[in-house]
Amino acid sequence: MDILVCVKRVPDTSENEIQVNGKGTDIERDDLVYSVNEWDNYAVEEAIQIRDRVGGTVTVVTVGDDESEEVLRREMAMGADNGILLSDPAFESADGRGIATILKAAVEKGRYDLILTGAQADDGAGQVGGMLAAMLDVPYASLVNVIEILDDKKIKVGREIAGGNQEMNEMTLPCVLSIQTGINEPRYVGIRGIRKVASVEIPTMGAGDLGLDPAAVAPKVKRLDYFVPDMGEGAEMLTGSTEEIIEKLMELLKAKGGIKS
Amino acid sequence: MSRQVFAYIIHKNGKPDDTALEFATAARKLDPNAEVIGVVVGSGADLEAAAGEAAKSYTSVWKIDNAALAYPLADGVRKALTSVLPREAVVLIPHEHFGLDLAPGLAVKLDSPYLPDVVDFAGLDGDTLTAVRQEFSGMVSTHVACDIAAGAVITVRPGAFAPDESAAAGGTITDKSGDVGDLAAGRRYLETLVAEVGDVDITKSEILVSVGRGIEDQDNLEIVNDLARAMGADVSCSRPIVDAKWLEKSRQVGTSGQTVSPKVYLACGISGSFQHMGGIKGAPFIVAVNKNPKAPIFQVADVGIVADILEFLPELTEAVEKNR
Helix, strand or coil: CEEEEECCEEECCCCCCCCECCCCCCECCCCCCEEECHHHHHHHHHHHHHHHHHCCEEEEEEECCHHHHHHHHHHHHHCCCEEEEECCHHHCCCCHHHHHHHHHHHHCCCCCCEEEEECCCCCCCCCHHHHHHHHHCCCEEEEEEEEEECCCCEEEEEEECHHHCEEEEEEECCEEEEECCCCCCCCCCCHHHHHHCCCCCCCEECHHHHCCCHHHHCCCEEEEEEECCCCCCCCEECCCCHHHHHHHHHHHHHHCCCCCC | CCCEEEEECCEECCEECCHHHHHHHHHHHHCCCCEEEEEEEECHHHHHHHHHHHCCCCCEEEEEECHHHCCCCHHHHHHHHHHHCCCCCEEEEECCHHHHHHHHHHHHHHCCCEEEEEEEEEEEECCEEEEEEEECCCCEEEEEEEECCCCEEEEECCCCCCCCCCCCCCCEEEECHHHCCCCCCCEEEEEEECCCCCCCCHHHCCEEEEECHHHCCHHHHHHHHHHHHHHCCEEEECHHHHHCCCCCHHHEECCCCECECCCEEEEECCCCCHHHHCCECCCCEEEEEECCCCCCHHHHCCEEEECCHHHHHHHHHHHHHHCC
């Protein structure tokens, strides 16, 4: 089974405080630590496990600049066989649909049985997988947390739905799935693994290589600004020494029935 | 002709989802002059009942009845909507597990712009719609704009708009079933696996000590257990704790986990994503302890404490034990 996994380099929100810049035109990016989008790591891990069970290849692809190459290398250090960087000045302003359009062109340059994306990334939109599937005219399922390969034409997937329940579907290949966290435990990538793939050649494709008219990836949805959301009334913040905070908190908890005797 | 805004209504056992009432509000805020139409898709008596209920809130309801949609899998629903909706339709869909399955592909097939996970509408200038979204788990917001003259598919965050409770629209129901073409898809519904109930039913707990990513390590869960024991509370958690398999799925609070309604909810090292907060019903007294003063949880908590839970919780446990 030949699997393509679409990954993205994003600011690591567990390492960073996200701040809006003075003009509100962007977030402060200077000191940000970047990493692979969390959901994508689960998608790559799942692809590697499937390949190890049934054979085939895992290719990771990303749309980004030169720095995104490190993300591909990290996923190759996990065990992906190939990486492809899709990079072009024309891609820089692409919205979700633009990214899906670029990925579609890349998919059509290869032959893949299964295409995985993370369920969402930093913008929380969760849109690229569904758009890519519709553009390719293949089946799609989102929020997948179980994949079982039935044969070379069919798979069974479990999707996360409300209340901890799971919706089971049968899908024909090729198809696109967006992968939810928790489907597996992404393996640890050590420095030795990173070194091993440090000199591997990663092909780069631009709009011309992909046969894409830059107008096809021009954004339809434009971000106007960034701002800090209105906090509303928000919480009553308890301040002071730890003793003072705990004393006040104890009073409140007792009053609200938060401590059972 | 005025703009048509369609509100996709999710329903179960003949009852529309809460978002049906919220979307009646949202559609009017999007465009006060629009013709707002509820759309219900499904099969049989359940669909009839849902359409009837929807007609209390929408002056116009379209229904699509098809045996193949008895379990509404997104692929089939997308094909049904693509054959029925006008190309320039503005379509509102809930931003949850079903909407995420349906909406992006629908936008492609309708060749419409896609606005995902909208929390508010900020204005319509001619055909340019400005909407509010959040990024980075709610840490920052953005205004986004797009031209909706040729339609748009918009997913709206459940709970973002106040429900329209007037329920006196007395709407007409139009049967669009005959316009639906072939619904065959390379995806088939098999079954729904219902979550197992764990050793503790957190949906019945009066006090929850809930733990998130801030706990950092599985071994540290002991300090949460200690506090819960002292308070007479049960332990629940946010998604990352279940993903890491540190606690069982039945302890997870959120839209993909359990819906809880305690009197007191102590959120420890939980950022407060909308998926997590969507699992908390009623009006519990929410205390949030988080070392990030900008964590979104502080927007919804009653009381906030900026502290590292690894240091704060043991001290709180000690105080609770002393004061009993």
